[in-house]
Amino acid sequence: MPSPRPSSPRIDLHTHSTASDGTDSPAELVAAAEAAGVDVLAITDHDTTGGWDAATAALPAGMRLVRGAEFSCVSPTGRTIDGRDERPVSIHLLGYLFDPAHEAIVAEQQRLRDERVNRLRRITEKMAADGYPVDVETVFSLVEDGASAGRPHLARALVAAGVVDSVNQAFAELLHNGSPYYVPKSDTPVEKAIAMVRAAGGVAVFAHSLARRRGRVVEPSVIADLATKGLAGVEVDHPDHAPEDRELLRGLAADLDLVVTGSSDYHGTNKTTPIAAETTAPEALEDLVSRAAGVEVLAG
Numbered sequence: 001m002p003s004p005r006p007s008s009p010r011i012d013l014h015t016h017s018t019a020s021d022g023t024d025s026p027a028e029l030v031a032a033a034e035a036a037g038v039d040v041l042a043i044t045d046h047d048t049t050g051g052w053d054a055a056t057a058a059l060p061a062g063m064r065l066v067r068g069a070e071f072s073c074v075s076p077t078g079r080t081i082d083g084r085d086e087r088p089v090s091i092h093l094l095g096y097l098f099d100p101a102h103e104a105i106v107a108e109q110q111r112l113r114d115e116r117v118n119r120l121r122r123i124t125e126k127m128a129a130d131g132y133p134v135d136v137e138t139v140f141s142l143v144e145d146g147a148s149a150g151r152p153h154l155a156r157a158l159v160a161a162g163v164v165d166s167v168n169q170a171f172a173e174l175l176h177n178g179s180p181y182y183v184p185k186s187d188t189p190v191e192k193a194i195a196m197v198r199a200a201g202g203v204a205v206f207a208h209s210l211a212r213r214r215g216r217v218v219e220p221s222v223i224a225d226l227a228t229k230g231l232a233g234v235e236v237d238h239p240d241h242a243p244e245d246r247e248l249l250r251g252l253a254a255d256l257d258l259v260v261t262g263s264s265d266y267h268g269t270n271k272t273t274p275i276a277a278e279t280t281a282p283e284a285l286e287d288l289v290s291r292a293a294g295v296e297v298l299a300g
């Protein structure tokens with residue numbers, strides 16, 4: 001696929017603020033997007049819509065805001081790309097333009113926030129018991145008001161304590177899903193999350209489905225199954241996707257009539273990827289918006 005012409009809108013559909021584990025406040029996120037020449041920005045914090053209002057208030061003239069969230073989910077069967085493995089696979093589902101006041105959304109988001117707090121506490125306690133200089137109080141002091149707690153907060157505590165040099169190193173060596181300190185989550189089954197997003201008028205996109213360095217990934221047949229259950233798109237151009245996996249996903253999306261998106265998954269200084277490092281084609285955004293009936297794309 002040719003890259004968008006310089007004159008076509010620059011669209012980044014996956015970014016995080018301090019409402020979850022990014023380092024930019026929603027207003028700073030919008031300002032960073034403006035500085036990078038982004039025309040359409042999606043705010044997609046983990047399991048929360050808490051940054052929507054502040055991002056909306058900060059929206060500059062000429063920029064459009066797609067309100068969304070990144071839902072923590074698990075695969076239906078645990079079918080991984082490298083063979084049959086019956087443990088569930090962690091899946092991130094991007095929901096866009098859903099009504100955040102819908103009952104199904106509200107209840108599930110609260111359950112997930114509680115779950116993230118418990119899990120971060122348990123991982124921290126396991127590391128402390130093994131002699132790492134981290135404690136629950138310090139880690140939770142790094143969680144901003146209204147933000148959802150996550151492993152990046154522990155990673156920052158490990159950097160501050162001098163255990164590792166960077167958040168990336170903390171994840172690569174200590175906090176990845178295969179680590180002895182890993183604590184599994186009771187996340188939303190992905191089919192349930194897709195149904196929830198759709199019930200609330202939104203559209204659902206499978207985030208970084210082949211980001212192998214993050215852990216086990218599902219085999220393509222899982223994506224095909226989800227396409228029959230209302231999945232609208234797949235994130236193809238993502239910093240954690242290898243070129244051959246992008247091609248695999250592009251072919252799969254064409255076969256299954258799924259919308260192809262590209263996004264930076266920007267986290268501020270918690271990750272090295274700049275905002276709008278990867279982008280979505282205008283036609284793909286139009287396709288997603290045409291399928292949504294929850295909240296509007298806002299124009300600044």
Ligand SMILES: [Zn+2]
Pocket residue numbers: 070092207208
């Ligand atoms: Zn994700």
Ligand SMILES: [Zn+2]
Pocket residue numbers: 014016070265
């Ligand atoms: Zn993300």
